[in-house]
Amino acid sequence: MLAFIVTFTERFQLVSPKGLMNPFIRFVSELQEVSLLIWRAFVSLFSKPRYFSETIRQMDMIGVGSLPIVLLTGFFTGGVLVLQAFPTLQYYSIQNEAGHSVATSLIRELGPVLCALMVSGRIGAAISAELGSMVVSQQIDAMRALGTDPIRRLVVPRITSLVLLLPLLTVACDILGLIGGGVVASTIYNQDYHVFATSVRVGITTSDLVSGLIKPIFFGLIIGSVGCHKGLSTSGGTAGVGRSTTDAVVIASIWVIIFDFFLSKALQYLLDLGQL
Amino acid sequence: MFDDNKIEDTIKIEPFWEIVPAIEFQDVCLAYDDKIVLDHIDLSVRRGECKIILGRSGGGKSTIIRLILGLLKPDSGRVLVDGEDITDYTEVEMMPIRQKIGMVFQEGALFDSISVYENVAYRLREQERDEAEIDREVRRMLEFVDLADAVDKMPIELSGGMRRRVGIARALIGDPSIVLFDEPTAGLDPPTARTMCELAIKLRDLQDVSSIFVTHEMNNVTNLCSEYATVSEKGEVHFEKEGDKLCLINTEVLMMRNGQIIFNGTDEQLQASDNQYVKRFIKGER
Structure with missing residues (x-):
């Protein structure tokens, strides 16, 4: 090619x-x-061989380690969505749809994308820096010399963990986002909490949930593969590690946003998400 | 009484001229873009021999080691390990070959995230050996490099010399028949550098290991070419100087310059060489 x-x-x-x-x-x-x-x-x-213990270790680092930032991102994103949307909805006298509006935005778009961007910043950078340091200190060569395939030992556990755990992190982000939206609606705009909850329940559909769970699988693949590729192709000593880390985060974030557009279009077509 | 043909079938003594070298390079060339790294290299390392590759930094010494491990592929020529042509081997095909080879990296290249014990045990764990056997072998190797106390330490807690010795223990576990040393004494103080040479001598003389020792320091050449190891009746290892009693023939020096071999022979021949570059290198002049 x-x-x-x-x-x-x-x-x-x-x-x-x-x-x-x-x-x-x-x-x-x-x-x-x-x-x-x-x-x-x-x-x-x-x-074979498969490295289950390494996969579990990566899952812990990626999943449990990223949970606090993902939850914070979700909570305040849900809150700010209600904060910005509520006055407009009130103008058109449809403030009871605030929950619906937040749920749709969060579950379809903002939850998967923001979660992926946060994980890209944290995990994509960590993967690239770790593998890059291993390359410049000859640890990857040592691994190959000792008869281990670095793809199996290092790349597969990281990509697998990201593909499996990013959807779960996205679900956590969505839930905290809805809670954040509910808190803002009830405390700042005095909306009854049950009205918000009912609006969310009625508003979201199975297609929304499926769409919100499919996107993070692809985003996990992008973050993992870009991070691993950048790390393993590091050259130029410690300065090279810095360059690889920056590249990994920037490239993965851009690809997440570009892919999100095409995935949204594809899922709109496949899951009939065109209408509210 | 005896069936002569049957005896011939069962006892096959390999004549010395047919013994396959441990490592062989046949007209190997390698270039990165326009820069020629190896230029028609022919070399051979016999079984039990220590080949010292001498030369300035950037002369292609370490590249030879990377080719033997299959970490690089030559542009042309053949690379043979134990008589097996590995030139076109894939990563998967190289795995069993690498099991026969131990590699000591310049800075040790220890895995930072695991302990000394796990670093040394790494190869055996990959081979899914029995836990009791792993424990026995790891402790034996750490004793061999005189680091039995460091078993639970992390690599970050070790000095440069200790890291190299752990690197040697990791390279030697599983009793490889070939060991490659990539500048193991670079940046070390003279006593620790001597310890490295003694480990290489022990491997050569007591375990019959074929090795390549890449270096740019003449002290290492002197140590490796003039001393040999013996074991006393009490089992203690002694190092003795070659002299009237014994002359070492299992160590040779190969000098490289700009990707070419400019000298190949014994240390005595090296000292007597007429080549101006060799003479200047020995004296430490530019």
Whole structure:
């Protein structure tokens, strides 16, 4: 694929002598490497050895470790949604729909995306920094020299943990968001708590819940694979570790937001989420 | 009475000229972009031999070790380990080959997140060995490198020399037939550096291990080429200088410059070499 692009760009003179297309070629090359990493990790799932204890350790770090920031993010996001939406809804005399409005926004969009962004910042950076440090201190080489495949030992447990736990963290984020919204509605706007709760219950549908659970699976895959790829391709000593960590967070966050758009469109079509 | 043909079938003594080298490079070339790292390298390490690879930093010494482990692939030429051509082996195919090889990294390359015990036990755990056997072997190896007290420490608590020795214990567990030392004495004080050399001598003389010792320090060459290890009746290891009684033939020096081998022979031949670069290197001149 890369060879084809290089030939194509050379033939049609898309590359200047100074290499103006370098970022594009680099992007395609990195996309290819990440895809290969995901494929190798996927294939490794079906054969021994498997590192269950490492997977459990990663689940603890990713799941339990990220819970406080995810819960805080959810609570205050739910609160601010009600804070901003309530006056507008009141203007149109539909303030009783505040719960519905918050639940739809949170469960479909904000819960999965904000949770993924927070986890990307915390875990994506940690994965990249840890693997990058292992590369520059020759620990990855040592691992291979001792007969261990780093993909199986390091990449598979991290991606698996993220794919399994990001949906659960998203659920926790959604629940705290709804509680935050309820607290703001009842304390600041004096809305009866039961009215808010009923609006939430009536407003959300099974499709919303399914959509809100499918997105984090893909986001977990993105955060894990980008973090692992950036970490394992670290070069240039400790400065390189810093660069890889920054790249991992930035790239994973951008991909989460881009993917969210296309996933939303696909899920709208598949789950008939077009109408409120 | 005896069936001669039957005896021939059962007892096969390999003639010395057919003994397969532990490591062999056949016309190996490697370049990173425009920079030639290895230029038509031919080398061979016999069984039980210690080959010292000498040269300045960036001369391609460590690259040879990475090729033997399959961490890098040559652009051309063949790499053979125990007579097996590993040049085109995949990562999965390399795993059994790597089980035969112990590698001592420059800075130890210990796994920071696990204890000394777990670092040394790593290879055996990967092979799913019995827990009692792992415990016995780990303690034996830590005693071999004189670090039995450090068993429960974390790598961060160790000095540079101790980290290297743990690295040696980790490389030697499972009794590999080949051990590769990648500048194990770099940055160490002279007594600790000597301890490293003594460990390499013990492996060479007492355990018949084939090894490659990458270094740029002439002290290491002197130690490895002039001393040998013996075991007394009490089981104590002694180091003696070669002399009239014994002349070491199981250690050779190979010097590299800009990816090429410019010298290959004994330390006596090295000292007598006419090559100006070799002479300057020995004297420590530019």
